[in-house]
Amino acid sequence: MKNIFLQISLLVILFFSVLGVLNQVDWLQLFRVEKITTSTEKKLGDLFWDLYHSSKDEIKNDSVHRIMDSLLTHICSSNQIDKKSIKLHIVKSAEVNAFALPNQHLVINTALIDSCKNESELCGVIGHEMAHMQHDHVMKKLIKEIGLSLLISITTGNAGAEKINEVIKLLTSSAYDRKLEKQADITAVDYLEKSTINPANFANFLARLGQKETTSSQYLSWINTHPDSKERAKYILEHCNKMAVKAKPVLADSSFSQLKKLLQ
Amino acid sequence: MIALNKFFVEPTEHEIEKASNSYLMSLIALMAGLPFPIINLLATLIFYLGNRKGTYFVRWHCTQALLSQLSLLFVNSYGFWWTISIIFTTEKISNHYIAYMLTAFVFNVFEMIATIYTAIHTRKGKHIEWWCYGNITNAICKP
Numbered sequence: 001m002k003n004i005f006l007q008i009s010l011l012v013i014l015f016f017s018v019l020g021v022l023n024q025v026d027w028l029q030l031f032r033v034e035k036i037t038t039s040t041e042k043k044l045g046d047l048f049w050d051l052y053h054s055s056k057d058e059i060k061n062d063s064v065h066r067i068m069d070s071l072l073t074h075i076c077s078s079n080q081i082d083k084k085s086i087k088l089h090i091v092k093s094a095e096v097n098a099f100a101l102p103n104q105h106l107v108i109n110t111a112l113i114d115s116c117k118n119e120s121e122l123c124g125v126i127g128h129e130m131a132h133m134q135h136d137h138v139m140k141k142l143i144k145e146i147g148l149s150l151l152i153s154i155t156t157g158n159a160g161a162e163k164i165n166e167v168i169k170l171l172t173s174s175a176y177d178r179k180l181e182k183q184a185d186i187t188a189v190d191y192l193e194k195s196t197i198n199p200a201n202f203a204n205f206l207a208r209l210g211q212k213e214t215t216s217s218q219y220l221s222w223i224n225t226h227p228d229s230k231e232r233a234k235y236i237l238e239h240c241n242k243m244a245v246k247a248k249p250v251l252a253d254s255s256f257s258q259l260k261k262l263l264q
Numbered sequence: 265m266i267a268l269n270k271f272f273v274e275p276t277e278h279e280i281e282k283a284s285n286s287y288l289m290s291l292i293a294l295m296a297g298l299p300f301p302i303i304n305l306l307a308t309l310i311f312y313l314g315n316r317k318g319t320y321f322v323r324w325h326c327t328q329a330l331l332s333q334l335s336l337l338f339v340n341s342y343g344f345w346w347t348i349s350i351i352f353t354t355e356k357i358s359n360h361y362i363a364y365m366l367t368a369f370v371f372n373v374f375e376m377i378a379t380i381y382t383a384i385h386t387r388k389g390k391h392i393e394w395w396c397y398g399n400i401t402n403a404i405c406k407p
Contacts, residue, residue, distance in 0.1 A: 019363060
């Protein structure tokens with residue numbers, strides 16, 4: 001019997017020894033996993049943005065971009081996120097919407113900026129979309145709903161225009177699953193707290209849009225596609241209450257109202 | 265790792281065939297159910313249950329085949345659910361994942377080679393005892 005236990009132990013040790021040795025190898029680099037993923041993501045992101053962009057009016061105003069960049073830079077630098085990798089686009093649209101495309105393209109509609117009462121609310125939405133990008137939710141969602149083979153065929157130009165439009169619609173108009181949305185919300189709260197921005201304002205924004213949702217919701221895409229906004233507001237508040245945040249303004253007093261004026 | 269021992273009774277042709285089939289059963293199931301680790305175990309378990317009242321030689325080999333599948337079940341199940349979590353959740357492919365899957369693959373290949381070798385030799389009437397598994401089988405399978 002003692003012999004059996006010794007042999008079982010040796011077998012277990014052998015398994016973990018092989019695992020330990022194989023763990024020393026950088027397989028991702030060896031199989032070029034990250035390189036392949038990054039290049040596919042880059043091609044997809046640029047392709048989707050070009051197609052989406054062709055049918056929309058992008059805001060190129062320097063003053064608008066300067067103000068938006070200040071907010072983005074503040075959140076990125078407070079959270080050690082490489083700001084250069086994020087491509088911010090502001091699109092003129094009556095739809096309250098913001099979304100992330102592959103390869104870190106962050107698209108924010110003018111109507112969404114307009115519906116924010118202060119910079120913290122806008123930072124909350126930016127933080128939420130950045131969280132989707134940082135957690136790789138965009139590619140995960142695409143692979144899950146579209147399939148890797150179709151995504152690769154899109155990058156090689158073998159997929160039809162209809163299919164590509166379908167994918168863009170999926171990215172711009174439908175939410176991630178509940179678990180990923182919650183993860184993005186909680187991460188956004190962490191980003192905001194590290195950036196000394198009060199996350200309660202983000203919860204207020206969700207609650208306010210959630211109320212509008214019941215009346216006229218034709219243009220409230222960001223809320224319509226993110227279910228249970230009241231519930232989200234609740235758990236955001238619960239999460240942020242645990243940490244006391246000394247909020248500090250990111251922009252100068254008049255900058256946010258100036259941003260809204262510039263977009264009108 | 266694999267020892268060729270003399271069995272204390274000379275098995276009949278019918279016993280040899282059944283004992284050899286217990287290994288083949290796990291191989292066929294391995295081909296059919298490669299992504300689903302439970303299938304291999306179920307196949308050998310069903311074969312074992314069907315022969316638990318068989319002769320000692322048949323029972324002994326069914327038990328050894330079952331034990332080999334049982335240990336791989338844990339290894340393969342962990343790998344299977346890890347893969348599922350990569351496909352359906354936020355879990356990403358990592359160096360640890362690839363290392364684990366390669367380790368599981370190496371152990372599966374060794375098990376498969378040992379199974380094929382044992383199935384062939386058992387069919388010839390030889391009694392093959394695996395290192396570790398043979399001793400466990402001797403401990404739990406009595407004449």
